[in-house]
Amino acid sequence: MSPRSRMGELEQAVLETLWDAGSPASGREVHERLADRDLAYTTVMTVLDRLVAKDVVARERDGRAFRYAPRRSRAAMTADLMHEAxxxxxxxRDQALVSxxxxxxxxxxxxxxxxLADLT
Structure with missing residues (x-):
């Protein structure tokens, strides 16, 4: 099972935020970008920690804080879901592809x- 298929809605929202950021983001930046959800900062940090534990997000030290970035692109994780399905x-399988x-x-x-043309 791919990591993305085992994620909850909030984990998915945090991951989407990191993809949209385009570069590693701090927990504070992720929290600010999710302001419309009215989440506590500690909740966002807990979700980021879970995503790191699932090996979906990388964490790197930046001074006293950390910066977070997705380990794989949105396209790569979508492909994983398609393969899993x-x-x-x-x-x-053939019928599923045709459908x-x-x-x-x-x-x-x-x-x-x-x-397909690029592959041949």
Missing amino acids: LEGTGAE FVGEASADDLAALRRA
Whole structure:
């Protein structure tokens, strides 16, 4: 199971905040970016600690504080979820892929075609 599929909604929100930051962020910065959620600073720090323990987020010392950054990109973690979902289909893997592609938007299909062309 991928780390992202084992995350709660608040953990996901903190991770999204770190991805959106674009560079390592302090706990204070993450807390400020989540101000609309009315969370205690200690709650944000607890969530960051959990994400570090799950090896989803890296922590590096910056003076007396720490800075946090996602270990993997949003795209890489999304791909993990897609692979995890396909693994659960067993013998119906082909059908699951066909169903996915059948419901894809024109933009998604174009992106898939480009990706497949790049692989060949």
